[in-house]
Amino acid sequence: MKLILSAAGALSLSLAPAQAQNFNDPEEFAKQQEQLQAQPNGPEGEPWLQYIGDGMVETGDLGIEAPATVCFSNAGVNNPWRVVGFTNMTEELANHQSIGEFIHVDAEGSDDKQIADIDDLLAGGNCDVMIVSPNTTAALTPAVEQACESMPVIVFDRGVNTDCPVTYVHPVGGYGFGIEGAEFIAGELDEGDNVLMLRILPGVDVLETRYSAGRRILDEAGLNVVGAEFTDGDNARTKSIVEDYLMRGDIDAVWMDAGATAVAAIEAFEDSGYEIPVFVGEDQQDFLRKWEEEGMTAIAPTYPTYQWRTAVIAAARVIEGEALPGPEWVLPQPAITEETLAEYVNPAMPPLHYAMCGCETMETYPEAWGGN
Amino acid sequence: MTGSPTASRPGTGGWSLAGINPVWPLLAALVAAIVFMNPGFAEPTGYMNFLKRAAPLAILAAGQVYVITSGGFDLSQGSLITLVVVGSSMLTDNDPAATAWVIPVMLAIGLGVGAVNGAIVCFLRVPSLIATLGTMITLNGLAFLWSGGAPRGYLPDTFRFFGRELIHDVPLVRFVPVSVIVLVVVVGALAWAMHRTNLGRMVHAIGDNPVAARLAGVPVNRVRVTAFMLSGLSAAIAGILLGGFAGVSTDVGTGYELEAITAAVLGGAQLLGGRGSVPAALGGALALTAIFTLLNFLGLPQPVRQVVQGLILIAAVALAMHRRKRTGT
């Protein structure tokens, strides 16, 4: 049945002008473009503690006794990004005496189940603080609002359409991701060169914004986008699609909205006997390794998993009554470039480990993340 | 008995146009359309890539057709592929030498999962639809549990040889992907077992009428378990090819079980048992892959592809029912 699931809603952009959400918002585009350049506040070298902007919220009057129970309603750990993130989160817990019990409920990617999970937590979880990583923005809003009535709530990754949470932790965002990759391509290529855009799924907010931003920049640079294809995040499909495009003509750069299938795309060039063109990937180890080995011209924008640490840190600050960045805690979102590549490549880590995890200095690294 | 006495022993039925499985003309038409759209397809690069791509599905369908012919379903094939790919990456851990023992282990896992499916159906008497649904969910969970949610190792090139490498300098076609050789060998072996051995005839018999088969002395459980084991084995092989072709990921196998069933049905396999052909399932898999390829060439988006797949599925079975009714059998 997952065939249907993964194929869900796969018609391309032409028919997808969002009715509920706008994925091509010039204002947001400009804001994120600016945030990418901004100098973040907070300790140098610890991006999970940094924040862009000056807004702070006080939490002194909440009166929660430490050690407190923190409940976490998780949209799911159904992809490697979330697995790395969740590991970050559980390891971060060890750093906080003020957090006693940590209750984790996993909605397995279902809105309905996540709403029920939050109901359950409210009914019997004895939670003092709740962390929510919403499966989708609109659907989880009522549940989060309900939770806000009984306790402080921290939201991260996706947001909700309400300002009741204490803070919303997230990196710069999808436009930022799209901008960095596309600007890199625009800088490496000449006008009229061919770019293939590979996307995972339509309809997913964080991915749609990456695409709209990337597309905009590529178009503005006068590049020829030969196609924008959905891969379902499937390696085999990705490889097939790229092979098909290679049979039709040259490709000078590949832009991707997520890096999971980047290596498969690279292999399509190798196996068909082509030079590897300019590539936009992500911070997965397999891509970084390939990049280093083959000496590619590439960039890896990131959507850092360290935000999962930040969510716990925010919860701890709430319990301890400290101020924290809010109502939005915007984390920096650095891209991995030629210059910084060596810092992040680590052959000891598993192929789909996300290098921008901010976890290298933690005690249990690398074992807890599957490294050796 | 009113007819005149027949002089000699009844002969062997001849070939007739009406007897040809409709999947072959369908495939021919699709291939013709693809070549028309894209003459490059007639080049070795074109059709070899096509065959390479179709190989996992074709092998899967050839295994699935055993279970369908025996009267059941195997929904666990897709998750088994995932388990095999993720498991291989865990076990080989980028050690090229490990391939030599990891592949046999994976084939054994495939056989083992098939045996468990078969045992649940035969001995716990759970209908295969539910039984393999259960194993589908369980295997998916196991794959994640084993790897902790994300693959922990790379697949060495020795492992990926089967799914990825090409053998160059072959006369006539210039090169042959290794996976196409695997396809020919595996489908050939499965076709032989289905159509040239006692097993194959008994798979048909238990799907046709399990009670009669049992009363005729057919070891129904052993045959059924074997059918599931072959299906599991085919999934393991497909997994090795897919892992080889495209590397590690956690959802490689997603949806493959339904495509395999579709391919088998396109090849005329009768749901609930009694009829099924491995070559025709291969034809079904190639036709399905050709349909997808054609839709890609036409630039039709994914949703259209789904609609077409759905309509073809219904039409294929409706047509088969119609033919059966018309011929009165």
Added chain:
Amino acid sequence: MSLAAASREPTGDGFRFDRWAPLILLGGAAAIYVAVAVATGQTQYLTLDNLIAILGRSIALGITAIGQTFVILAASIDLSVASLISATAVLASVVMDGSAAMIVPAIAAAIALGALVGLANGMIVSVLKVNPLIATLGMSLVIQGCLSAFVSNFAGSVPPAFQVFAYGQIGAVPLALVFLLSLAILAWAVLRFTKFGSDLYAVGGNEEAARFAGIKTGRVVLTAHVICSVCAAIAGLYLASRLRSGAPWIGADGVYDLESIAVVVIGGTVLAGGRGGIWGTMAGMLIFSLIDSVFNIAGVDTFAKQVLRGIIIVAAVAFYAIRSKRIVA
């Protein structure tokens, strides 16, 4: 005749195991829940509030499963409910688009779409004689494809007045729970007191006998499909209300197709048709909710959860099936 005669042997007039089995399973699940809550010292999970939370966990699944019960009783099956749920949720949400005035037209449109799909499913199954699994799988692909062609994200929105469906309370009891209970009672009454209900059991139990008794079997199967699809449409409306909008993936994300079938089967309705009922299905739904809650309380690892869920489905069905002497496939 001989084996058939054996199956006609009286099964005893006292304790009928399969009538009580769903209750036994439910009791077992409840006992495990209580045991886990007590053992982990989380007795706060044993309150009335929690009971209601558990009951309310699986409303959409429950509504879908009620419909699924009808088709399975008729010896059919419906795999298209998940896509239909997405389609109706999106349709309703788009038609309403935040306007309270459009609630009634939206509901009507969703129900009409459900009825239409049910009619199509029923026709394909009963007129074209396509295996229901394939027919509804194909239909599912068609619906999902069509839906995806128009929307790829949450579309439209549901006015606050309609959110009452999912979030409203009657006293301490959620409105949706009351609705589910009423629907279950209605379904029970239909099965128990109408000619259609009686015909449905006859068609599922012995189609030949039903036809000889003058029952229009095709029409009964058709009606069952319409009811099933309308229930799925209602589930879609509920989800639209609960999620405040409809998205093309919500049905597939909830795996409502396979889960609703699993719930019905765990509730003691046999896939072969003719035996079972609504209260078994409700017990099955509660078992699912309890299992989910137990996993949450016990903090079972997500992936282990999947493994266990698969095993539980198989074990629960084996609990009934192992006693049967029939050969299953």
Added chain:
Amino acid sequence: MTDRVIEMRGITKTFPGVRALSDVSFDVRAGEVQALVGENGAGKSTLIKILSGVYRADEGEVRLRGETVHFSHPVESLRAGIAVIYQEFSLLPERSVAQNLFLGREPRGRFGLIDTGRMRAETRKVLDLFAIGGRIDPDRIVGTLDVATQQMVEIAKAVSHEARVIVMDEPTAALNDAECEELFATVDRLRERGAAIIYITHRMREITRLADRVTVLKDGEVAARFDGAPDPDAIVHAMVGRDIDDFYAPPARADEIGEPVLIVTGGGNASLRDIDLTVRAGEIVGLSGIQGAGRVALAMALFGQEPFERGEITLNGARSTFRSPRAAIAAGIGLLPGDRKSEGLVLMQSVRDNGMLTPRAFSSLWSSHRRTAAADIGRIDDLLDRMEIRAASYDQEIRALSGGNQQKAIVARWLSMRPKVLIFIEPTRGIDVNAKAGIYHLMRDLAREGAGIVMISSDLPEVIGAADRILVMQEGRIVAEFGRGASEQDIMHAATADMENAA
């Protein structure tokens, strides 16, 4: 003016390869019991199926109260007042007695809902027509009733239709003496109420007891008509209509009967008790008894399908209890099931595949399907030839063959295994009369070749004619044994006599 309710004239019906009925005329009047007699395959069922609209006659017409009718569906005949009680039960085991009785025509009350109260009351009323009926609870689930009571419910179902014409197809097959008497009383009552009853049987006792008139069918034609209850011998003569010695194979000579091949001592399980049985090489042992007496259960126990739980089997000197058909077959037992379609044949496979099924089952899974330990394709083809099977090709799907040819293919299957004991269950059911003699002679040939044959048949003349020895079963036990030449009355008496005499 005629009081003929049903009149069938010049009915002819042909199936592929078989002329089932030719120019049959038949009528029945209100308030009479018309017995329709004939051997298996004589055309009785076909005639009834034409009457009830299951089949359509090729020629001839059916008149109901003088008007020509064309029923295209059993429901139409039912609505016109013709109720048929088929041999195969059409009851739904999961539903209650009342629900079964009113299946498809439930009384409706307010809002069109089923009026369960009225349904129950009406059921009560119908059941009260039977003495036994008072003991049946309308709410009882049919599956929980014993077979005889289910039969009663089946009859009650027909009666509840208030049919003017009731067809009963061997209604006593599953009933013991007392139950039979009750049924006869019910028939009397129905007759008094003016119903026209067509009563199909081949038991002389029932004809004598009930029939006002008798029509005998043979080979698809009316062989004789009698007014009143005629002399049984006359009926038998009309039924068989030829020299019995010729029709049935000659009995075994003393020197043909050899050592015991199969001995059962103290065999028992859920449906069998104290089975002591000896089958010798070269003899045909007939098993008789009413339906449910345990004949089929005994066959299935010998064959390992429903194994003995007590006692032991000695086959060719070796002791064993067969836990599965496979074990029994390996030891040398073969079985031809009573219901070919559902138990014997794999219909979508070829004639040859059906013949090869058992040889293949006892060879390695992975060896060639053309050559097995027991037989190769050539030998199977020879056996199929020897059986004189008529088929366009042995590659043809077996479903297209006639019943007799199908049966012969199954025999060929067993012959290839050279069994020591071969069990035939209802070997001639649904088989063309001409093919029957062939089957009898075949059984005799097999016996002569040294096999022990066990034959189960509900057709008494057949058992009497074909078997060398007849064992009569009742309630799971063997209660009597007869040699060649036993009469139907002797056997029927033994089969239905009060159990107390035996105990």
